[in-house]
Amino acid sequence: MRRVRERRLPIPRFLQRFLAYRAGLAAGAYVALLTLVAIVTFFLTGIDPHHITDNAMVAPSGSHLLGTDELGRDLLTGILWGSQVSLAVGVSAAVGATVLGVLLGAAAGFYGGWLDLAVMRIAEMFQVVPSFILAAVIVALSGTGLTQVVAVIVLLAWPQIARITRGEVMRVKQLEFVDAVRCLGKKEWQILASEVVPNAMAPVLAAGTLVVAQAILLEASLSFLGLSSADIVSWGRMLNAGQRFLFNAWWMSVFPGLAIFLTVLAFNLLGDAVGSALNPRTITR
Amino acid sequence: MTRAAMDEPILRLEGISKTFRRAGHAPLKAVDNVSLTVGRGEIVALVGESGSGKSTLGRIALGLLAPDSGRVALDGRVLGELKSEELRRARVAMQPIFQDASSSLNPRRSARELMAQALPNAGAATDRRAAELLDRVGLSPGRDYLPRFPHEISGGQRQRLAIARALAMNPRLIIADEPLSGADVSIRGQILNLLLDIKEERGVAYLMITHDISIARHFADRVAVMQRGVIVETGPAAQVLTAPSHPYTQQLVAAVPELAPPESTGTAA
């Protein structure tokens, strides 16, 4: 009773197996909630995270659940608003890195030769550059801001996507169905786009989800170092502000830190679950 | 297309050689100066053991692998002399059938999509034509099979689907590489009969690459026996595989287990 090695995954079965990963499910619920918060706060006009009150640096209490910062701004409001930046930066950086990585990795893996050599050497260059040096260079050239942060993350993350895509494309391109389609008289680029890449995407999407986590962390680090602009409400900036008062107002560091930790953890778990659920080889366990 | 004389074979392989070189390994001479023809409407079996180079020769014939030297002529046109665009158009006249249809059909595509890849896009007419072809290969009613995915049908049905798609290109030559190895004994006859029917209806020629001596003997008109990259014996299938003259063919034929039960083996017990 040999099983089929590769199968198409109809959505219900994908969902079925995805749900089997409880950690993935919890992470998915968390991410959904976070997305909802980001959307709601984006459209909510009545409350302002920059609103300054007289109660500076009060500990968590009934009126300020997570306390306030040195200017009297409510931390809970700030953290809820900060989800916008984390998600926007994380998702757009992940999409950017995945698109760039898939394009370059697929071309390198499919056509091979000098193109492969060139793409992989460039990828290596980006992987060995320390992230903060790259960030500093970009900020120095074009100033601070979220766009710059996203650009830095895309440049840092595409090589890992490209590597995975290249490996998968090299595996898929030697499968028989590719030769069968070639004999139907299709053009090479058509074969790459419609036969090879779709069958190579499962591990790539999983890695792409992990990039979201990396991006959120990196955005927080860059903001923490003051490399994003000052009027943006982000968890990293809040953490940065809090560290000066670590001994008098622990909540100013702990809660933004916790938000970053939970979100990064959730995207990591989600990435693992996506990878396992999309992987046809885990069907027969 | 028709400028070639009618006595020109559909496939002519001349002096084909191919050596595989891998870093750290001795070069492997997979095919060594092999010549072989397949006539119009003829069934030729290419028989050999694993590592004999028969599958490599098949891939070279299909234009999927470039030979180091030698010429592949399809219907009188030398493939190596065509520009890549011309090659792409010319080679649809020959279609492959592979051993395992679960790997020769994209697992993400339904029968409808798989068929549509081989048919000119004409909306509803494409579906009708696809259903007709599925009917023809015994997947009937064809319409019911259109939404199915390869993993949703049995192995024998998958091989029929692969054959239907190959037929959509109106091939003059089908190169089948071990098309029955994945199929159960009880299914083999169905597939072989289908291939015979198609040959009679359309005058398709076959190059059947196989390790199975009995199938080669009964299915093919002519056989070529390959050993370590060289064709050691060719001739009418019935003759070569019943009364072989080359020692290797003799060894090969003798090794096939006979279906007649042995005389009392007199074992210890």
Added chain:
Amino acid sequence: MANILEIESLRLAYRTRGTVAYAMNDVTLHVAEGEAVGLVGESGSGKSTLARATLGLAPRKIATIESGRISIGGTDVTRFDEDQWQAMRGNPVAMVFQDPLSYMNPVMRVGKQIAESVKQHAPGLQPAARVAELLSLVKLPPTAADAYPHELSGGMRQRALLAVALGCGPKLLVADEPTTALDVTTQAEILALIRELRERLGMALLLISHDLGIVASACERIYVMYAGHTVEWGATRDVFQRPAHPYTVGLLKAAQAARNNEGRFATIAGDPPNLSELSTGCPFTPRCPLVREECPKAMPAPGPARNAGAQTLRCWAHQ
């Protein structure tokens, strides 16, 4: 003569989330001491599940024996747990598989692997001498002891796996498609070797294959399996020369790959069975040319064949 292996009306189901597959539905089979028995079936017949069940290797998490009995050397092993099975594996029952590479340790030299199996089953013996003896028994050169499995050819690997199995001193060797991955000439060598080993060592053989020619050449008695049922069994000569069950008749015709008067190949109509449906009737009914009214309702009891040899079969047409 005592039976080394006895299987009676065995039913084994694989259950995974929401799906059931009756890999064995009603299997009855025995192997006498020193006897060579063949088991023939196509994909989905349950023959490989049977092979695994004789060593307690059916995956425990999903496989359950729902009814019937297996006994080995007179011991009922139907409800054995993993520890009890450990004591049975290798001796009295050893197994060789289609793909030796996945059953050998890739990073251990062949000689060491044979020595391990010798040490486990005969601790007093000097392994080195026994390893040399086993290598010559399977006709491998002494130098093969220093090779890693991947350095050997397919045929040599199967010989090495045989040496590992023989190191345990089995009374019954179960061989599951041992030559399917090999070329015909190598296959002939391995089959000749198995025959010779059996005669020298007096061990019983259960040879499982989809290839009727292989079984015919190596076995005294054979069983034919279809969709989890043993449908016909008896002396090889009787079953192959005068087959009675319509499935066996069709299978033999198909295996000969000869063309009939119209130039067509013999076939069995239809597709292989679906194991997820447990039918009470004969599973061959949808493909059978001799269908009767009783066929879809119940499976007949084993009985003698009409106008055939001395075999036993389960078929309404012969009741």
